[in-house]
Amino acid sequence: MDELKQTIANNLIELRTQAKLTQLQLAEMLNYSDKAVSKWERGEAIPDLRVLIQLAEIYHITVDDIISPPTPKKSVRPKMNIGKKRLLISLLTTGLVWFIATGIFMIFYFIPTTEKHAYLTFVFAPFAMAIPLIVYSARWGNWITNIVTCSLLIWAAAVIFHVFVIAFTEFYKIYFIYIVAGVFEVLIVLWFTLKHVSKRRK
Numbered sequence: 001m002d003e004l005k006q007t008i009a010n011n012l013i014e015l016r017t018q019a020k021l022t023q024l025q026l027a028e029m030l031n032y033s034d035k036a037v038s039k040w041e042r043g044e045a046i047p048d049l050r051v052l053i054q055l056a057e058i059y060h061i062t063v064d065d066i067i068s069p070p071t072p073k074k075s076v077r078p079k080m081n082i083g084k085k086r087l088l089i090s091l092l093t094t095g096l097v098w099f100i101a102t103g104i105f106m107i108f109y110f111i112p113t114t115e116k117h118a119y120l121t122f123v124f125a126p127f128a129m130a131i132p133l134i135v136y137s138a139r140w141g142n143w144i145t146n147i148v149t150c151s152l153l154i155w156a157a158a159v160i161f162h163v164f165v166i167a168f169t170e171f172y173k174i175y176f177i178y179i180v181a182g183v184f185e186v187l188i189v190l191w192f193t194l195k196h197v198s199k200r201r202k
Contacts, residue, residue: 002043004046004067005043005044005045005046006043007067007068007069007070008040008043008046008047008066008067009040009041009042009043010070011065011066011067011068011070012037012040012041012055012066013041014070015055015059015061015066016041019058019059022034023037023038023041026058028083028142029054029058029083030051030054030055030058031140031141031142032051032199033199049063052066052067086136086140089136090133090136093129093132093133093136094129094133097125097128097129097132098125098129101121101122101124101125101128102121104121105118105119105121105122108121117167120163120164120167123159123160123163123164124160126152126156126159127153127156127157127160129152129156130149130152130153130156131153133149133152134146134149134150134153136149137149142196143192143193143195143196146192147188147189147192147193150188150192151185151188154181154184154185154188155181155185157181158177158178158180158181161174161177162174162175162177162178
């Protein structure tokens with residue numbers, strides 16, 4: 001078992017060095033702490049199967065290449081800027097949401113009965129945009145992106161509630177909704193910060 005740990009540790013160091021990644025950069029790509037990466041490379045722990053598969057995908061190799069004794073050197077390269085690829089997907093999704101919102105706005109704008117409230121389409125757009133971004137952040141992001149995307153959802157919901165109450169009722173003292181949103185914001189920040197701190201201590 002110790003021999004396997006050392007083999008994996010040596011391979012991980014070699015692969016990361018060839019790919020010109022720091023421990024922190026690799027940790028962010030895996031959504032782990034750099035302490036975990038350091039433990040793997042010192043042979044104190046073995047990455048679980050899910051992480052091994054992720055590593056193989058990043059380096060364009062097989063899991064067997066990571067757990068087997070070194071063979072004659074073969075150059076590896078990380079998936080081309082996986083962070084940029086994920087950012088592009090997020091931006092495309094955001095653009096698609098606003099494109100659809102614009103299309104719906106145009107339809108409602110040219111219908112006499114809905115023309116007056118067609119602008120509400122754009123009030124909904126940030127909320128709709130936040131949903132896929134939360135999913136992406138949960139899969140690819142870190143504690144900061146999780147805070148940002150969840151905060152976007154909370155504040156977008158508050159704005160929707162505020163605008164709809166003003167648009168369809170005569171009740172204008174609706175600003176308390178932002179106090180409620182602020183409370184949720186504090187809870188979100190505390191939750192993800194505590195998760196991040198506990199994860200780094202492992």
